Amino acid sequence: MTDPTIGSLRVNGATLHYEVRGQGPLLLLIPGGAGDAASYDGIADDLAAEYTVATYDPRGMSRSTLDDREAEQHVAEHADDAFRMLELLSPDEPARVFGASSGAIAALHLLTAHPERIERVVAHEPPMVEVLPDAAEHRTLIARVQETLHTQGLMPAMAVFAAGLKKDGDTTEPKAELKLPPQAAARAERTMANLPYFLGHIVPSFMSYAPDIHRLEALSDQLVLACGQDSHGELPYRPAALLAERLGTELQHYPGGHTGLTTHPAEFGELLRKAFRA
Numbered sequence: 001m002t003d004p005t006i007g008s009l010r011v012n013g014a015t016l017h018y019e020v021r022g023q024g025p026l027l028l029l030i031p032g033g034a035g036d037a038a039s040y041d042g043i044a045d046d047l048a049a050e051y052t053v054a055t056y057d058p059r060g061m062s063r064s065t066l067d068d069r070e071a072e073q074h075v076a077e078h079a080d081d082a083f084r085m086l087e088l089l090s091p092d093e094p095a096r097v098f099g100a101s102s103g104a105i106a107a108l109h110l111l112t113a114h115p116e117r118i119e120r121v122v123a124h125e126p127p128m129v130e131v132l133p134d135a136a137e138h139r140t141l142i143a144r145v146q147e148t149l150h151t152q153g154l155m156p157a158m159a160v161f162a163a164g165l166k167k168d169g170d171t172t173e174p175k176a177e178l179k180l181p182p183q184a185a186a187r188a189e190r191t192m193a194n195l196p197y198f199l200g201h202i203v204p205s206f207m208s209y210a211p212d213i214h215r216l217e218a219l220s221d222q223l224v225l226a227c228g229q230d231s232h233g234e235l236p237y238r239p240a241a242l243l244a245e246r247l248g249t250e251l252q253h254y255p256g257g258h259t260g261l262t263t264h265p266a267e268f269g270e271l272l273r274k275a276f277r278a
Contacts (some may be wrong), residue, residue, distance in 0.1 A: 017063035018056035022048025026090035029055040032101025034194035036062035038187040042265030073201045079109035094119040102206045112215045122224040125236040130210040220247040230257040
């Protein structure tokens with residue numbers, strides 16, 4: 001794996017850690033969940049053969065520090081962070097942007113706010129429950145996760161959250177932990193450390209974000225909505241599928257489930273390359 005060039009960018013209320021590889025047009029990868037720049041390690045090097053690939057730790061995650069750790073988080077501010085990355089790394093040319101999960105929500109807002117700065121966005125499973133017909137049920141889930149986090153702690157809250165994302169009736173047990181190589185183990189440790197912030201600050205604001213659908217309709221030729229082949233029926237799959245139908249665009253299917261870029265990096269990266277070439 002190629003060592004990336006590492007930098008830091010001062011933004012409103014935070015300092016972002018970012019990493020850059022390769023050369024060519026800019027491809028910005030926005031992490032989701034409790035992940036950071038390293039969540040793209042499996043695909044960044046291959047993509048760097050064609051693009052200047054940049055990724056970063058979202059504000060409050062891992063090495064991107066907040067001025068106020070308890071500050072309320074907003075999708076618009078996270079999207080503005082991504083915009084600042086574009087301004088820094090590709091000031092004169094529109095960029096390609098990929099976002100996964102909560103990162104896909106930030107990418108969608110970035111597209112609606114600065115379409116002139118973007119060649120194309122690929123948004124993979126943005127869990128925006130407000131676009132769903134049963135949104136009220138999912139608002140209840142988000143509130144229950146918050147209450148559990150504050151009254152019982154992190155792991156019980158994670159269990160409630162994970163159960164709420166599954167298909168109805170899915171009782172699959174979590175897989176046993178594998179022995180990880182040192183770099184992956186360090187990444188897993190950072191992800192675990194990010195979980196309280198993710199559950200307490202990102203989940204409530206990002207999952208309740210309502211996109212500007214009329215604006216997205218006008219920008220649909222710059223947008224690809226994608227889902228995991230194994231995610232049918234799961235909560236994060238449904239908003240992307242519904243949005244693609246509403247926009248009259250084809251929903252793309254990527255290998256694996258919600259974390260397909262980690263479980264199937266080679267195939268995932270190849271499909272991503274095709275999406276940006278189209």
